[in-house]
Amino acid sequence: MSATGPADTAAAGEDEPTARFEALVGAGEAVEPRDWMPDGYRRMVLRQLAQHAHSEIIGMQPEGAWLTRAPSLHRKSVLIAKVQDEAGHGLYLYSAAETLGVDRADLLDALHQGRQRASATFDHPALTWADTGTIAWLTDGAAVINQAPLCRTSYGPYARAMRRVCQEEAFHVRQGYDLMRALCEGTPAQKAMAQDAVDRWWLPAVALMFGPPDTEAGGADARTAAVGAAVSRRAMAWGIKRHTNDELRARFVDSCVPQAERLGLTLPDPAIRWNEERGHYDFTPVDWDVYRRALGEDTHWARQRVAHRRAAHEDGAWVREAAAAYAARTRDADAAAGQDAGAHEHGHGQEHGQDRTEVRA
């Protein structure tokens, strides 16, 4: 994720619409689709919305792979509901992105062609059943911490979508923790399976769900921290973000350590230790450059996730074509019937059309 050139703050005083916009955002007001907004703001919101939406639908894959192998009907029903929610979250966000004048078909093309990316968190395989619980507990747990402040993000449609997402995300984390608890209270083999999954998913959750370090304290090197800090400062000035990546990362570690203790699982970071002075847990800073290189676009799983998504899209092309053909034929038939009805007695076709616009559940 590179920084797109944000609007120059020095120009704000001279530029009347920019000054009005910044005053609005500064007062904590929401920005709505028809408002004038700086181009940099629009691009930053759009990039974050698209990346977020892509991550929701790509994130269906590791858990979705276990739907046919869930150990009980109850767990299967829960997992179906969870994976379906992820699809829904993607759609809420694509809908919000479209209020900025883009077309979701173009965003999907960008994902399929590698011009936009989903979170690299999901560029890992889900090897065992315990992975489904761990993904929900840790990555959805990280998402909740990330996303709760996004319910107050400055772009109105994004904030409204996030309020829906957050209500559902709480269920994801709880069912994941519940699944992990069942494994930890089970046989030694089940407990070992749970620990193995946590060993593999801890770092992806801590590093990738929160993005690059953006404070000096959180980074392994000053350069990465400085780049991250510049992007975060702009995003926070515009009210898109409310906290630094590192602040949210620390909050996540603070919440996970006692949960892992209750489960009897060990988080795979020997540096995790309560820091009395700071009132937070210490943990190993993320070595972002090393980690990014290991997770470049060319890794097997990164290619696999996009290839799977693209294949599903292409395999579904006949459904879209059939729906378009059917809609065109129905439209032509309605138009013909409408003309016919208009000549004799008015409005028959029209009334039928209106009846269909409301359903009661």
Next chain:
Amino acid sequence: MSSGQPEGVPAARTVGAPEARPEGVPASWEVFLRPRRGLSHQHVGSVRAYDPDTALLRARDLYTRRGDPLSLWVVRSDAVHTASPDERDPYFANARHKPYRYPQQFVPLTTERSPDGGHDD
């Protein structure tokens, strides 16, 4: 002055995704949900579909996975016409500088004091 549209006011525009779209791309539909008895329908987002039946099905799948929804509306996004103060400022000017439209501008009903102006008409 004519009673028509104030000068310099742009025509109403529609909401949502761009209106002109290439052939084969499904239309955008705004979704309105009545979440509970006694409430009006509220805008919740949008879906893409070629026809109203599919739009309703998609809206149902997307926006009513929980709770006890009472009814759904879908409206083609390009059929919703909008005006917002930011882009049509003169259009909404009639609401400004009219403090006398608020009850607190007038004497409370519970005091004995008579209104300053003493208008009885």
